Amino acid sequence: MSDAYYLHLTDRLRELLQDPAAFGGDRLPAERVLAERFRTTRVTLRQALAQLEGEGRIHRSNRRGWFVSPPPLDYDPTRDAGFNDYVKAQGRQPRTEVLLTDTRPHRPAAEALGLPVDQPFHHIRRRRFVDDRAVLSESLWVVPERAPQLLEGDFTGSLWGQLRGRWGLTLAHRSLRLYSETLGAQEAEELGVAAGTAGLSVRRTIFDARRRPVEYDEEHWLHNALCITVDLENTA
Amino acid sequence: MSDAYYLHLTDRLRELLQDPAAFGGDRLPAERVLAERFRTTRVTLRQALAQLEGEGRIHRSNRRGWFVSPPPLDYDPTRDAGFNDYVKAQGRQPRTEVLLTDTRPHRPAAEALGLPVDQPFHHIRRRRFVDDRAVLSESLWVVPERAPQLLEGDFTGSLWGQLRGRWGLTLAHRSLRLYSETLGAQEAEELGVAAGTAGLSVRRTIFDARRRPVEYDEEHWLHNALCITVDLENTA
Known part of the structure; x- marks a missing residue:
């Protein structure tokens, strides 16, 4: 069940990332804020973020959080x-x-x-x-x-x-x-x-x-x- | 100078790796043995090994050292x-x-x-x-x-x-x-x-x-x- 939700959350975030205005800029909200917005745990959220990082859609910047990656x-x-x-x-x-x-x-x-x-x-x-x-x-x-x-x-x-x-x-x-x-x-x-x-x-x-x-x-x-x-x- | 030697050592190791008999099997000798054989330091040797790992020619196995990778x-x-x-x-x-x-x-x-x-x-x-x-x-x-x-x-x-x-x-x-x-x-x-x-x-x-x-x-x-x-x- 948690596995299915992580996949669903990944899909939703992937979709949002295709809209340049979704997060009001290149920077994603803090993990705490994202977890609240999607009514999920930090653990599940991080699974989804790691998946999207692997796909090259987002990247981490040292201590500054998550950023939308430019398209390849x-x-x-x-x-x-x-x-x-x-x-x-x-x-x-x-x-x-x-x-x-x-x-x-x-x-x-x-x-x-x-x-x-x-x-x-x-x-x-x-x-x-x-x-x-x-x-x-x-x-x-x-x-x-x-x-x-x-x-x-x-x-x-x-x-x-x-x-x-x-x-x-x-x-x-x-x-x-x-x-x-x-x-x-x-x-x-x-x-x-x-x-x-x-x-x-x-x-x-x-x-x-x-x-x-x-x-x-x-x-x-x-x-x-x-x-x-x-x-x-x-x-x- | 050390930089040049690391490149030279990488070339020599790369050449040896093309010969299936060079190390008598799929497993490389211990780093200490390799460093002695090539008269270099562990630091320089590790630079060369890291380069060859990046090229996919060797891989590490947990606590068992370095192995020759199968060709892609x-x-x-x-x-x-x-x-x-x-x-x-x-x-x-x-x-x-x-x-x-x-x-x-x-x-x-x-x-x-x-x-x-x-x-x-x-x-x-x-x-x-x-x-x-x-x-x-x-x-x-x-x-x-x-x-x-x-x-x-x-x-x-x-x-x-x-x-x-x-x-x-x-x-x-x-x-x-x-x-x-x-x-x-x-x-x-x-x-x-x-x-x-x-x-x-x-x-x-x-x-x-x-x-x-x-x-x-x-x-x-x-x-x-x-x-x-x-x-x-x-x-x-």
């Missing part, structure tokens, strides 16, 4: 849009900070692209924001032969746009690997969260139309900042 | 293979337990399929295993009009196979949403892990060739049990 960014990996484009298309504000650029070997890039482990790469590390919230820490590794003066460019915009425009490269063969991870110390620091926070890792390997290796990138997204969406039409 | 299952959402097929194709052993079947309304299914919220669904909840490790807890919600005597069937195999074979349905239009989550109490219990453990949520909405709503499902995968892989060929 939708990203369709089968399409070709860059970060700035798909963030803006969702009515949100993108921003990019370049953290470092250098040239050096990187074993995972070499392995993914089928190159010797001592192969140097042009490396760009950057942090990307949606509505001023840091959501993505990424490292891009580009084969220098494909894009020799790459590091003289500006990387707050689209890297792929530059590879296409400045070097006439096609990004013909792309493979993606996505998995759930816990953020390492460096990524967590760059995203302003505790190490061990849940994240989503996206690794991309790109070859051009002649199947020459072009780029490898490693993205670390903040837990719940990203929702992967794929629409499939099937003739079967 | 690859799943390509753009293809049409069922769980049993893609698990076996990767040389691993699938198993399915049906936890319950009933018929009742479910708001997220109704919303996803564009049906009234009091629409009842045939509901199947099951738990799926790879090599005897519970990796997936899922609920399937099928529109009863599409598959009237559905619940009389056996659900340890492919649901889609039944929908195709018994009712001649096509699963023509599929949309997927994937996001990183923390597992709720029920899913965590079904997967034998602590609530709040990282997971990957997959939600699928399916319409037939006539765009009639067929099925909605919610999957909760254990953190790191699944790696989404997509290969894209681009003519651009």
